[in-house]
Amino acid sequence: MTRVELARHSRELHEAAAEAAHCTRCSLYRDATQVVFGEGPVGAPLMLVGEQPGDKEDLAGKPFVGPAGRVLDAALAEAGLDRASTYVTNAVKHFKHEQRGKFRLHKQPTRGEVQACRWWLEQELTLVQPKLVVALGVTAARALLEKPVVLSRLRGQVLEFEGYRAIVTLHPSAILRMRDEAEKDAAFRGLCEDLRFAAKIAGKTASD
Secondary structure, three states, X not given: OOHHHHHHXXXXXXXXXXXXXXXXXXXXXXXXXXXXXOEOOOOOOEEEEEOOOOHHHHHHOOOOOOHHHXXXXXXXXXOOOOHHHOXXXXXXXXXXXXXXXXXXXXXXXXXXXXXXXXXXXXXHHHHHOOOEEEEEOXXXXXXXXXXXXXXXXHOOOOEEEOOEEEXXXXXXXXXXXXXXXXXXXXXXXXXHHHHHHHHHHHOOOOOO
């Protein structure tokens, strides 16, 4: 993109985020604190797409700032990637949860909720124009590809959708849920390897 295009896309992305703050396209806005829109620069080579905000993200208004975010940051650093140079977002922009005493527990969004929010994801894709999209987990992969996904069968492949390229990998929260330390360590190494693969495809590392 030219400087003029970058400036225009940045302005339009800011406007989209402001508009999304008042989104009522599905019912999730009723129980969420706020919309959690994507974060990162226009023209970022990599766009990372997760499922939805968690409790910490819902309160902070920023994506991946909780425990899963710390895992993601560690994996990005291990892969030689600078988070500030990537665009990070979610397939669903509101936190879906159920109250259990003092705690708000994550609930998986429905297909309809994912579809309702895809309009915002399309805006982000159009304005950021990433070289590669990394789907973190099954929900993100289904939102992008708009078809059933078996993560294990697609990892390591470069996929095409609507003129974009994508790869799929584990969501960091899946790693956090693993109880066996050896399994958790192997999964984290796999995430790091997938991100290195993404960096190679996008032609962007922290040292570039």
